[in-house]
Amino acid sequence: MNRATPIGNSEPKLTRERFDGIYIAYFRPLCRFAAAYVLSMQTAENIVQNVFVFLWEKHNTLQIHTNISSYLYTLVKNKCIDYLRHQKTAREYRAEQALKLAALEQLDTGLVSGEDIEKTVQQAIDKLPPKCREIFILNRVEGKKYREIADILEISVNTVENQMGIALKKLRKDLEHLL
């Protein structure tokens, strides 16, 4: 699946139109990305919105020398780290949050390597066997529960779980260097 890429490398400055294009293409995926770490979608949306507010305020002067997706993921990653470090959480979530923070700190968003993470991820997911891929996308991207997926595809919950296991194993291998 391809996403319309709203920005070319030739022109580093952001016009209003290109800014809007970037927002439309990236807002939701970035929210899902942040929500994997911060425990609530509401917080994730706020973090991503603040990144875009920052980007808009700087759009006349900002020169982005890397691909826009790496740049955005890095901004969101850093905001999430800030948030996780300073957020005082209820005791029962504290250990979980510490684990998420540790994971995020070691995540490579491609800013240093210059790798286009988005492309790498898309290629890895596209390579999955069709059934496996469908189940993976329904669960991880569309946020559906195993039970719902089983109903949609008319298969058992067990099959869903097994297929997810296969998908995760393959992706984990293909994307190992980023994790």
Place this chain on the structure above:
Amino acid sequence: MLQRYFAGELTPSEKEALVDAVEKDEELRKEFCRMQNLKAITSLFPASGDAERSTSRLLQWRKSNLRMSYRSFAGYAAAVLVFGFVLWGLLQPLTRSVPEEPATYMMEVSTTSHRHKTFKLSDGTIVCLNASSVLRYPNKFSGDERRVMLTGEAFFEVAPDETMPFIVATEQYDIRVLGTKFNVFAYKDHDVITSLVEGSLEVVKPAAEFPTVRIRPYESIAWEGDGWQRSTFSEPDFIMWREGIYVFDNTPFKEITDKLELYYATNIVIANEELAQYRFSAKFRQDDGLESILKTMKKIYGFEMDKNRQTNTITIE
């Protein structure tokens, strides 16, 4: 187990057990981090409906900025619009500013259940925020008023500025002052009580026909559904929380636990009506924590208590 955790298929107790296990095992921890990051980067994959939802959010943002530019044009033709944006999602325009100045934005200070916090606002006002409370305020004040928003309890020592009234907005009403010392008790779903220690203040019910009411030192005022309720106090013991001390003077147990519920963000159920009405006089340290406070009172009355971590409820009988 990890797979089911990241699929959101674990019950709270399974989750707790997993987190415990991961914490103790170095290898498992590494695997957790990898699976966590895998989950995050694969969610970058575009989903159906992404564009629609992003677009509607963008339009919402643009609209709030448009409304702002209109306001600034009407009032301050010379001022150039800068995006003021309420931090943390309150989609509400904030302010205008001239180009060289940094934008005004909302700040938020919140406290956990075991700590109060004292800090200064940009105008010099000192705020002491009690446990489990939130104060929102702009990084700098502009326009014709100094407006802050409170949920929870706070003590204000407002820096005098006659040209710019200081307003504490709560769920129920606004408190307008020029320069004074007062306590506001405004936890969610509770009647808001304002108690004046020094100076003078008035309370305003926004968008209502009720007249504003002015109170004097050592008076409290609360909004009770259909009208203002005034009372007086002689000892401002109840603001000792600023030193981390909770003081209760001949107070029914139910009233004490109502406050402790708010301060320690927990639920307390009293299944003994006689105990609920039993009056205690006591001083506790905030740091001691809820369990120690209840244990102390238990020594006096001799009740049983039972804590359910899942529902965050303490049952006392």
